[in-house]
Amino acid sequence: MKTSGREWPAGVKKTRQRQAVLALLEQAEKPISAADIFTGTAAAGQDISLSTIYRILNYMEKKGVVAKAKLARSESVLYELNRFRHRHYAVCVICHRIISVNNCPLENFILNIAENDFRVTGHNVEIYGYCRECDGEAGGGR
Ligand SMILES: [Zn+2]
Numbered sequence: 094m095k096t097s098g099r100e101w102p103a104g105v106k107k108t109r110q111r112q113a114v115l116a117l118l119e120q121a122e123k124p125i126s127a128a129d130i131f132t133g134t135a136a137a138g139q140d141i142s143l144s145t146i147y148r149i150l151n152y153m154e155k156k157g158v159v160a161k162a163k164l165a166r167s168e169s170v171l172y173e174l175n176r177f178r179h180r181h182y183a184v185c186v187i188c189h190r191i192i193s194v195n196n197c198p199l200e201n202f203i204l205n206i207a208e209n210d211f212r213v214t215g216h217n218v219e220i221y222g223y224c225r226e227c228d229g230e231a232g233g234g235r
């Protein structure tokens with residue numbers, strides 16, 4: 094049985110279906126939806142129902158392996174591997190394309206509050222605008 098380079102998360106029982114879901118999340122360069130995973134596993138010859146995929150994703154989220162990606166202006170729920178390095182994404186307001194941001198705009202940001210008043214553990218940034226394809230045709234359709 095060939096597994097990916099990533100170590101299997103501790104405390105998670107290994108099943109063929111879970112492996113398939115994690116493998117897809119691992120390959121994805123950006124957050125993907127349960128429907129994307131469904132399509133991907135089906136394309137790989139795995140017969141996993143959408144409801145099973147949701148169940149696996151919920152379970153993996155509870156275990157801290159998978160995180161729901163919070164994206165600006167996006168209706169759909171997307172998932173990504175809970176990597177230790179956090180990421181930001183820019184979302185096109187027209188086509189909802191997601192573009193990975195390679196740096197953190199808040200890396201050197203200092204909160205203007207007395208430091209003992211609050212301990213920051215994370216942040217969420219909404220970045221939105223027009224992707225290259227939609228830029229210029231804003232106002233027109235796609
Ligand atoms: Zn766009």
Ligand SMILES: [Zn+2]
Binds near residue numbers: 181198199216
């Ligand atoms: Zn950041």
